[in-house]
Each structure stands twice: as C-alpha cells, then as structure tokens.
Amino acid sequence: MPYVILRYERVKLNQEVWTEAVTIVAKRYGISDVALRKICKKLAVPLPPLGHWARVSAGKKLPTPPLPKHSGPAEIVRQKLRLGLQEHTHRFLQDKYDHELHGHDGLQKILEHWEEKVKASNDDRINKKTTPLFLEMLESQRKYLSDLNKDDGIDEEIIRWQIYQIDLEEERLKML
Numbered sequence: 001m002p003y004v005i006l007r008y009e010r011v012k013l014n015q016e017v018w019t020e021a022v023t024i025v026a027k028r029y030g031i032s033d034v035a036l037r038k039i040c041k042k043l044a045v046p047l048p049p050l051g052h053w054a055r056v057s058a059g060k061k062l063p064t065p066p067l068p069k070h071s072g073p074a075e076i077v078r079q080k081l082r083l084g085l086q087e088h089t090h091r092f093l094q095d096k097y098d099h100e101l102h103g104h105d106g107l108q109k110i111l112e113h114w115e116e117k118v119k120a121s122n123d124d125r126i127n128k129k130t131t132p133l134f135l136e137m138l139e140s141q142r143k144y145l146s147d148l149n150k151d152d153g154i155d156e157e158i159i160r161w162q163i164y165q166i167d168l169e170e171e172r173l174k175m176l
Helices: 010-017 022-029 033-042 052-057 076-099 105-119 131-148 156-175
Strands: none
Touching: 010 022, 010 033, 022 033, 076 105, 131 156
16 A cells, blocks of 8 residues: 555635535545544644534534634644654664664664654654755756656656656655
C-alpha cells in the first residue's frame, strides 16, 4: 500500500466543519467523526454545538465563530506519524543488529543513519524557506538529465527513471 500523507489544516477544517456536519467531513477524510473531533480539539478548531444543523435546516442563519488564535502546530497528526515511524524503524534495526546481525558493517551504518534521523527529528530541513530551493534544485537536475539524454551513449531508460524519481520528489515537496 502506498504511503498516505495525513494533513489537517486548521483554517480549512474550520471552514469545513462549519459548512457541513462533522460526520460528512470525516467521511471525506476517511476517518471517524470521533477522530475528526479529536483532531479539531488538538488544532483548537471550534465545532458547531448540538442542534446546529437542525436549526440550519429549519432555515435559521447562524453565525460562524471566528477561528481562535492557536500557538500549537497545525499538523499534529502528520508529525506524530512521521516521528513514530522513525522511532519504530530505529527500534526494528537495533533489534536486528542486537539479536541477529551483530557486527554486520552494512547494518551498523544503516543503524547509525537512523539514529541520526531520530536525533534530528525536530529539525525540519524542508520548510517554507528551503522548499523553493529544493524545487529549483530538482528542476536543475531535470535539465541536466535532459541535456545528458542527448548523448547517444547514455541509456534512455536510466534517464527516464531518474526523471521519474525527480518528479516523485517534486510532488512530495509540494504536498508538505
């Protein structure tokens, strides 16, 4: 199964839960209404009170409260998923190294890499300032490969594969 990026944006959620019932919005996200309520609570998104949609369907115009200020992160769910996956991967590799492949140089290097990832998990290198730089770098790589493809001695399948990888990375960056 391909990976899923879970993104719940405060402003968007606020608009959605005040436009449609929480049960409808939750189905669109593929989660339960209870899970969506928990996410809204974590992101300080106010929810319509009981009876709100009955009054709206009866023709009453009800005001939408403003989104309160919130100092916490806007993507709690995605962040926990990523950090949990990093820690899980590190524990898995550590267990393999300790019990099955102790002394294996390749696994030791992989384990060291994941130890660095876990230590630096709060260090988001990809952010609003660096994303444009990475996108520009990917475009530069794409141009380089395109120029390289003019050489008859280079296998075109390799070039296509590399451009495909660049396209995937570009899409991933745009979703962050």
